[in-house]
Amino acid sequence: MVAKQDDKAMIRTARIEDAETVLDIQREVIKEKDYFIAVSEEFNKTVEEHQEWIKKIIEHERETMFVAEMNGKVVGWIVFLSQDRKRMEHTGSIAIMLQKDYRNKGIGKLLISEILSWASQHPVIEKVSLGTFSTNSRAIELYNKLGFVEEGRKIKEFKFSDDEYVDDVLMYKLVK
Template sequence: MTETVGIKLATPDDAQAILNLLKQLSQESSAILVPHLDTLTVEQEAYSLYDINDSTDSLILLAQYRNHPIGIVTIMELADRPQVGELGVAVLKDFWRNGIGSLLVDEATYWFANYSTLQKLVLDVFDDNVPAIKLYQKYGFVKTGEAKVTDQQGQQRAAVLMEFQPAAADHD
């Protein structure tokens, strides 16, 4: 029997598992940027998840394998740009190249197109992360610019700015 990966909406009950996942992801990649991760409590995360699930401008989905989170996708409205959501995707290194990132991006863009009140969906990705750039292009993200982004180690790195434009999707 083949085991499958499931996608589920993150709920307040997932707060501890999400914090554990984010901590592991931040150790595996300098691209994971979660402000105040070390000081965030389970109660704060649970409250945030409650708020997020009650909104039409934010989303958190988990990829799970054997009932353990192995990936996450978020869409969060940007504080300085109303009606603009930022997409974030991360998958544990042991599960890379298994289509999990694709599943998460596909679900997130579907939610954006069909359920959110956001007008735009954007992201930034380090320019040396070619597999991620190709994944985003496959699902309709187009390059809109370049920027310098500070990574987890405090280093300035070149990043590609992208915006979701469904007509640009290149589904196989």
């Protein structure tokens, strides 16, 4: 995919060479404890594993990954992953991560818009799904603005402490 330049960021297709930076961003987000299911002590991916993960995405006909660059530095990424099941090949889910200093600057919107554009042009993809913590109100607001609709919740899906639970908000957007 051709890179798209915005006055805020450049969005381009991820490359295997992005693996270390993508992994670093994921580790940073996990350390924040607010937006990701895994906790730091259970996330032990290596750069080599991330290179292999990105390679598989690049080679998969119904998956893709984009990164956002600012001043030549990767500051965020989004991935679309699909199921290898005939009855689910028309759908897939997204995950997005941005470095903390680059949030609330429109970069997430650019990344999601790029994925939605890719999905709408894909000959098979019809539905883009995601899940997010019910406490992630800024993300939910953005997803709603971009046309995502809540289709359900998994109540008390995530447990943060003995008495603190968070729902998993399931959202989708039809692109065809």
